Amino acid sequence: MNKTLFGYTTWQRDITNTELGSSDDQTTWVDLYKRIAVINSTLEEIDRLDLKTDQEKADYYRVKGESLFLRGQFYLILANLYGKPYNPRTASSDLGVPLKITSGVEHDKDKDTQFERATLDKIYSQIESDLLASLEAFSHSSKHVLYRASEKASRLLLGRVYLHMQEWENAKNILEPLFGNIALSSLVAGDTLSEDNRFLNEDNTELIFSQNSQFSQVCWTGNAPEFCVSRELYNLYDENDRRKGCFKKNVDTDSLALLYKYNTGNYQARVSDVLMLRAAEAYLNMAEACAMLGTDDATANKYLNELLRNRIVDYQDQTYTGEELVKQIRIERRKELCFEGHRWFDLRRYSVCEKYPYKKKIYRQFSFYNSANVLERTATYVLEEDDPAYVFAIPKNVLEFDTKPMPDNQRPERIPLEQ
Template identity: 45%
Template sequence: MKKYLLYIVCFICLTSCGDFLDEYSQDLVVVKTVEDLDEVLLGDVYLPNKAPTAFLSSSFVSWLNFLDDDINTVIYRRGGDKWISTKWLYGYTNWLQEIGASVDGSVTIASDGSPWVETYYRINVINVILNELKNIDLDGEADELAALRIQGECHFQRGLFYFFLVNLYAKAYQPESADETLGIPLKLSSYVENEFHRNSLKEVYEQVVTDLTLAVDELTRSPQSNPSFRASRESALLLLSRVYLYMQDWENARKTANEFLQSKNTLVNIASLAADQCFMNKNNEEIIFSQSSQTLVNVLTAEGGDFCVSRNLYNLYDDKDYRKKLYFSENVSTDSIALNRKYSKKKGEVTPSDGFTMRVAEAYLNMAEACAMLNDAEACDWLNRLRRNRISEYVDMQYSGEELVDEIRNERRKELCLEGHRWFDLRRYAACVKYPFKKEIVRVFAEYSQDNNYKFNTAKLFRLEKDDPAYLFRIPASVREYHEDMPDNERRVRKAFASVDADGNLIENE
């Protein structure tokens, strides 16, 4: 792909050896047409979708689904030849102070820059594109519509990226304190700024809402021709409804979700899927947007030394729930739960992302949650509509109050599991003014000997407490070194509180 930029793209490059405002140089080719900017947008803003090969090789957010309570590791006393996968995620999945730390104390994953550097890079490319659109000579109506569509895509992506970053590096949104809570830096111009600071949480969310509102308008006036793989009016509306949920703005969440559902409401009847067909496939008519890749099928095998689906999640599904057998399968040798046909296991096949996919089912859940928080009787109706397409012989249920909210939250966990939602949902549930929910998570991390055929050695137990500081990532060290006055997020040193030895004995640490 040709890379066109009018001038050097100066972006917030936060590498371990560079300053906070290092310069990044692209090919210096003058932008001449709208098509040139469209190529930059596609090549340097959208996250590439690749067929997964090795874990962590195709997505800078591969670890997002390994932070929450939907996964665990496998204890297999006959050996664990898959241990290399879990070792790479040791610091992430056990919520350590150094997220890139490995079992032996070394750092195996660059923890200082990504996802900060990856995301801010794309944000600054967006800023350049938006600025250059003002300077392009538009040749007729077709060019004008193309420019408007590009604007819409840029505003959507900037809103999405800031929403993603603020949920990694800042506290969950609470309306009464958002204007006093530290968010993340907002970069909205295409030039280098010497001063950079953390904007308030309220300012960041207001910018996200502004960007997505603009995207809805622009992509309504210039519709997207390829909506599943590029931003569209529908994807902007769906994301906006999610953002309002996070802000506890239930009225706007309901209004926006309803607007989406007026134009897009088709659900897949899982019972109609062929025996060898995966759910998250490129032809799934529920999927309205996807970017980036998925790597879960490589590591959620439930084999020795690998990750498995938590029993806590698996046991939520009724036996008549089609998703139970479609999403999961039991590994006979380990008695652990593996990922089955939610994503494709065919080698080399490109499938929707496990972190940046949006689909219609979420709109049903957003609508149900917003209605429930507003004491709107339609909440049960939206929940029941979804379940009719997921559960055999389903009989509509009626709930109210906190029980209804709990049912919707559990349904959200079941429906959207392993799609990058759960970690962020746990954060916002804990901050919810009405019906707050907090839980303690215990991770069992199995370790294997590398010099003895990967024989099981021990399993360390780590605890993520309610309101744990580890729900926030630390600001990268290179940022703090360049901007000494930029406040960091607390993230304490964490050690295993107990372990299980090769004979199955539980040993509590002092």
């Protein structure tokens, strides 16, 4: 596999460990906080504008809605990379990341620690507040473009946030208005997936929002030394499931490649696999919220079956109840949303779910190749249940900034199993 991703994919204490040394571990932290800083300035500046025309007012609300949506999204990512999964019982004491929502640079010469980690309950409260405020702003400006945030995008993202918070009723209520305004695309009505018929492209009716780049086209090729799709995931799909056509066996390596989910190639990656919001997630989120409530299994089955009727040829509606219903929704979430940036966050939140918690031990084989792409060795690494490596360490430069550093997240040394 690509050694630049060694630290991430084998859960090393230092995620930037490439086996050849370490690179900068603050890239993600700095990038997201830079974006938040721009948003904070934007929100303050637009409130100083003298708005005269209806168009100026509409533009004001659009920019405000987009800014609040993005800040909520960025803090959700930060909290889930550098903080524990949200647990309602411990969120008031679990530390997340510094919460900065103003543009000014604060400095108190009498303080040894300038930046303190906010607790998760405060961070999620701010995320919720931002997304609710974005919904209010978008109600005054209804323009919808795939690559810009919208009322539908804010509503779907907030529904996801409520799933993290285990606020099932809130999730159901915020998602409900989406249905009737979004549409599932059908994989069963058209041709099978192929190079000319990819699952997700910018014309897909499911897409609500897409941002950032596409990672999968350069990594999930199945070619040595790149990544391949796991057989465990592949075997979850029924033979009549059209989604199985996203994957193709690599002739040279017998590995599975991700070929037909996205358009690939230079200037072709117009749908992101880093952050994308689409109708299928809304259906799965709604099904999960209803199932977790314990009083609305019929509605949960309705949304789950509607999704699967659009994915599996000759699908027959199923009726599940209780824990089995939740299990099936989680399985379909893995199958439907694979390679879209959900699985890691989902495993985290499942582990602290008060109702039907789910944990698993994960094994990862990492193959080492020399400069001629000749296999040298393969090592197996294990991520235990409730492993501290589900949380990233705070970047070294951030810790070194203050005289008295903010508390770090402790990650264990990770060594391979003996072969």
